[in-house]
Amino acid sequence: MSDEQLRGAENPPIRRLAEWDVERLRELAGEHDTPLYVTDLDRVAENCARLRAAFPDADVKYAVKAHTGRAVLETVREAGLDAECASAGEVRRAFDAGFPGARVDYTAVNPPARDLDSVVEWWDDHPDLTVTVGARDTLDRLAERGYDGRVCVRVNPGVGAGHHEKVRTGAAPKFGVPYDRAAEVVADARDRFEVVGVHAHAGSGIHGEADLAAHRDLVARMGELAREIGDDELEFVDVGGGFGVPYHEDDPALDLDAVADATREALGDLDATLAVEPGRYVVADAGVLLTRVNTVKPTPETTVAGVDAGMTDLLRPAMYDAYHAIRNLDAGDAGDARETGPVTVAGPICETGDTFCDGRELPLPDRGDLLAVGNAGAYGYEMASTYNSRPRPAEVSLAGDVLRERETLAGVTKLERGGADE
Ligand SMILES: Cc1ncc(COP(=O)(O)O)c(C=O)c1O
Ligand SMILES: N[C@@H](CCCC[NH3+])C(=O)O
Numbered sequence: 204m205s206d207e208q209l210r211g212a213e214n215p216p217i218r219r220l221a222e223w224d225v226e227r228l229r230e231l232a233g234e235h236d237t238p239l240y241v242t243d244l245d246r247v248a249e250n251c252a253r254l255r256a257a258f259p260d261a262d263v264k265y266a267v268k269a270h271t272g273r274a275v276l277e278t279v280r281e282a283g284l285d286a287e288c289a290s291a292g293e294v295r296r297a298f299d300a301g302f303p304g305a306r307v308d309y310t311a312v313n314p315p316a317r318d319l320d321s322v323v324e325w326w327d328d329h330p331d332l333t334v335t336v337g338a339r340d341t342l343d344r345l346a347e348r349g350y351d352g353r354v355c356v357r358v359n360p361g362v363g364a365g366h367h368e369k370v371r372t373g374a375a376p377k378f379g380v381p382y383d384r385a386a387e388v389v390a391d392a393r394d395r396f397e398v399v400g401v402h403a404h405a406g407s408g409i410h411g412e413a414d415l416a417a418h419r420d421l422v423a424r425m426g427e428l429a430r431e432i433g434d435d436e437l438e439f440v441d442v443g444g445g446f447g448v449p450y451h452e453d454d455p456a457l458d459l460d461a462v463a464d465a466t467r468e469a470l471g472d473l474d475a476t477l478a479v480e481p482g483r484y485v486v487a488d489a490g491v492l493l494t495r496v497n498t499v500k501p502t503p504e505t506t507v508a509g510v511d512a513g514m515t516d517l518l519r520p521a522m523y524d525a526y527h528a529i530r531n532l533d534a535g536d537a538g539d540a541r542e543t544g545p546v547t548v549a550g551p552i553c554e555t556g557d558t559f560c561d562g563r564e565l566p567l568p569d570r571g572d573l574l575a576v577g578n579a580g581a582y583g584y585e586m587a588s589t590y591n592s593r594p595r596p597a598e599v600s601l602a603g604d605v606l607r608e609r610e611t612l613a614g615v616t617k618l619e620r621g622g623a624d625e
Contacts (some may be wrong), residue, residue, distance in 0.1 A: 513550020
């Protein structure tokens with residue numbers, strides 16, 4: 204696919220829930236049961252290509268945390284993106300998926316000792332990996348372990364953006380060295396390591412004018428900083444990820460080309476390469492969560508559709524009040540003609556917040572209906588838990604390969620004393 208095609212109307216910038224092949228989703232739910240994540244690996248590859256087309260001169264790193272599955276990582280690697288990893292576990296996954304050290308960046312946030320130990324140990328075999336460090340203490344802890352390799356300094360730009368206050372990292376003191384001290388920390392790091400870049404990240408889910416303005420501010424600040432410390436001595440200036448996708452059916456898609464142009468303009472002329480590290484943009488619209496209605500309960504205010512997925516499978520609505528499109532694949536435009544009404548799609552967990560929507564106008568559900576939850580590819584399976592001793596769901600590719608087995612009840616207890624021995 205050419206860059207021109209990727210920018211054109213033939214390849215819309217986001218796949219809406221309504222565009223998924225209903226028959227195929229029904230087949231997969233029939234074969235693999237629910238709750239079930241379905242991941243379209245071709246879509247992941249297209250999204251990577253779209254990013255590369257929008258940022259042709261930049262280093263595009265995939266923020267692995269959005270979806271760490273092996274098949275996704277392999278697809279991203281083949282599509283030419285690098286890997287930005289938030290933990291030793293993610294670094295391990297990147298290596299296992301075939302990323303060479305030179306394409307792996309470990310962004311260490313208050314790194315536990317075990318993570319540092321592991322990464323320094325792997326550095327022997329992968330001497331080109333980069334460690335991004337957001338505190339002087341972390342530099343000292345790396346030096347204590349004998350590390351003197353590639354380092355990038357993470358800066359707190361004092362500018363946050365994103366879909367919810369809990370994900371606006373750019374203004375939270377936890378992340379990065381304060382902007383005013385960044386030059387000093389870089390100078391200290393240069394005495395002990397090979398400083399290859401500087402980094403900042405505004406937050407996740409940049410969408411809309413205010414977020415874009417914050418992103419531009421951050422980029423401009425990073426450009427200034429790079430020039431102050433000597434951009435000709437840096438390989439890259441990483442301005443983070445966070446590119447949003449539309450979760451509401453009628454939200455416009457982000458104009459990625461316009462974001463890319465604004466990014467380059469705000470950065471100004473630099474010898475160092477621009478780097479970006481999107482996660483959500485790569486995988487969100489490549490995934491749906493399928494869940495079946497098991498209980499229908501009319502109440503005066505709403506019809507409760509009790510489903511077999513819950514906040515343990517997809518946490519975002521409970522954690523951020525996040526909106527996800529929901530389509531009944533057996534009713535309305537996808538199935539039988541049905542009346543619509545306010546519907547609350549609720550999971551099986553004993554928490555009031557365990558709903559995917561509250562009183563949303565949807566076709567009135569019947570027991571056994573199959574529902575699809577859209578944009579579930581990013582931070583979906585990744586944030587799944589076994590709370591209420593619920594086994595985690597299975598994941599299949601749209602082509603039908605099992606990517607992650609469904610966890611069993613025995614699997615849930617196998618780590619504890621007296622637990623099941625699978
Ligand atoms: C350091 C860093 N880089 C990249 C990302 C990716 O964000 P997103 O998935 O919104 O693109 C995150 C998450 O917010 C992050 O913390
Ligand atoms: N988990 C968040 C994104 C946070 C990204 C990590 N910095 C979400 O689902 O929107």
